[in-house]
Amino acid sequence: MNPKTKADLQRKLTLAQVPKPPADLADRIKRDIPPHLVMGVSSDRARFNRSIFFDMRVAASVLLLVTSAFFALQFFSRVDHAKIANFEPRPGMRAIAQPATLTAETASASEPLQVARLEPPVTRQAEMPSIVNTGRAKDRREAAPTRNEPLLAYDAVQEARPLVADATPEPPIAREEISVPAPAAAPAPAPVLGGTFGYMAEAKASDIAMPQRAESVFGISVDQRAFERIKSAIEHGAQPESASIDVAALVNYFAGSAKRETHDVRLDAEGSTAPVVSDAARRMVRMTIDTATAELAPGASTPPVATEASLEVEFDKSAVAAFHLVGGDGSLHSTIEPTLLKNTSVTALYDIELVPRGTSWQRVATFRLKYKSVTDGRQITLEKTLRRRDLEKTWIAASRRHRLASLGAVWGETLKGMAGANDVARRAEELALQAPEDAKARELADVANATSQLRGSASGSAR
């Protein structure tokens, strides 16, 4: 392009004529000026910016907090795992060899949870004669009288060894020695007594001499007359024999039945600190099964509510150092109940010792109840899981049922010769005063006071 052409083009572009704008154009434009928009938008924008910055700051703070919490938990979790891995049982505790009936599944060391799965029910009534006749068991009872000592740690824990305590280096007592149905020398296949857990309570010689149980559900004594017998003895000023005290039945007596109506079957689990325990690691774990109630005519049999019921109790090895079924010999005797009747309430109370440290959501115990409903034939599974945070609840904060059951258990153990009767009496009195209408609490307070007085007079006369 030559300069002349370029200049001509520029001139044409530049000098193009333009009409003057319409006279009213300026007014039209001015009319469109928003009265407050400019200022409003500006201030809104500033406010929006401030809001965005504020939100971003808040979001950043929350993100930082969550991240910090996450890493802190990760760190402490690793510390806990390391401690668990190096955990040594307390001097009073002893690791028990895995029972012979462990399944391959539950025996796997890599499994974090191990299931206390028992053989089909072997009733106490069937066991007892053969146990008494078993010479080896007798010898063991005589040779190791300290095993008579019941569970539960009291304030004076030094004078009363925990039930699970056994410092003797001898091999663990095998379940078959106790439950052999015949005097034969060869032990029968053993029902697992403590589940598959690494640290658990041993069977006590006291169990051998326990009275026959008229009623049991899942192998747990629910004999309602057990309390009356003890009460009667105390009222006559006699100290009940240790061997005649059925602590599991006492637990069930004081736990009682459900206060509210149950539709079919209900599974309940609760944990707390022990009523008079001084050991910070000790917890009381309660599992209760309630069935629907039914009005029965005199002489009528109780109708079933479920069949093929099975109960699984799992304690997480990483959370529990030791556990023991109060009034039992380690764990449930049976996990299978062919028929669950209506008007049934059964409570199992476990005394457990937690590992020193753990996360609050760490699973401690899982109770799983499977049954076939009579109503509709459906297979139903109920499950309750207790985590560590559930067990941080103090005994005072626990439900009344839990408090009565656990205090009844402690009282029963006190009767067996352990110390702490005064503490139990004091607690029972508190419980009774809190609810004067609660007859069972009053009963417990009365018998606990009587027990305390009995023990006081006994110790005085001994001096």
Add this chain to the structure above:
Amino acid sequence: MSRVAPFPARAAEQDDVAAPFGEERRLLAAIRAGDRMAAEELVERTYSAVYASLYRLCGDGDLAADLTQETYQKAWAALPNFDGRSQLFTWLYRIAYTTFLNHIRRPRRMTSLDEPNTLEPCDTRPSADQVLSDQQEAERLRAAVLQLPEDLRFTVTAHFWGGLAVKEIAAIEEITTVAIRKRLHRAFTILEAAIGDVEDDDESEDES
């Protein structure tokens, strides 16, 4: 249509438009503070130049007025986003140009570039033939400009019809002034060819 005013409007319009930078800031601050009089002052200073730019783009006085009004409507809405990095008129021109492009892209109101709108002559004196000839030539030029590629079209219209300096256009386009000058050179080459072809066609038609 009022009478045709000579371009450039710089003498009359750009003096108002290209207000001192400090003055422009004061005006903007007053508008943002809600001063309606300042907004009206801004309109008074700039609307003629905006109108002229749009008229050159569309070639229709009424349409240019409508587009000018629409430009300011958009400007009021967008004023909070104006960061002040360019001059106010540059910013306004950009809005006007976009408004025009949006207009010609509307299907129902598409402005034909092949059939230019006839300009209503405001002066009907005997020299009308000459005026008409100039107008036809200007229209051919306008049509040729609007046929340019987008980057060249904006550069040419912003520089010659919007009155923006090369430096301002470079700032808007975020390229160097050299690149703008190259664009202008390319645009001139295309325009020369386009206008030359048209003139050749006219001459051949006359001969036949």
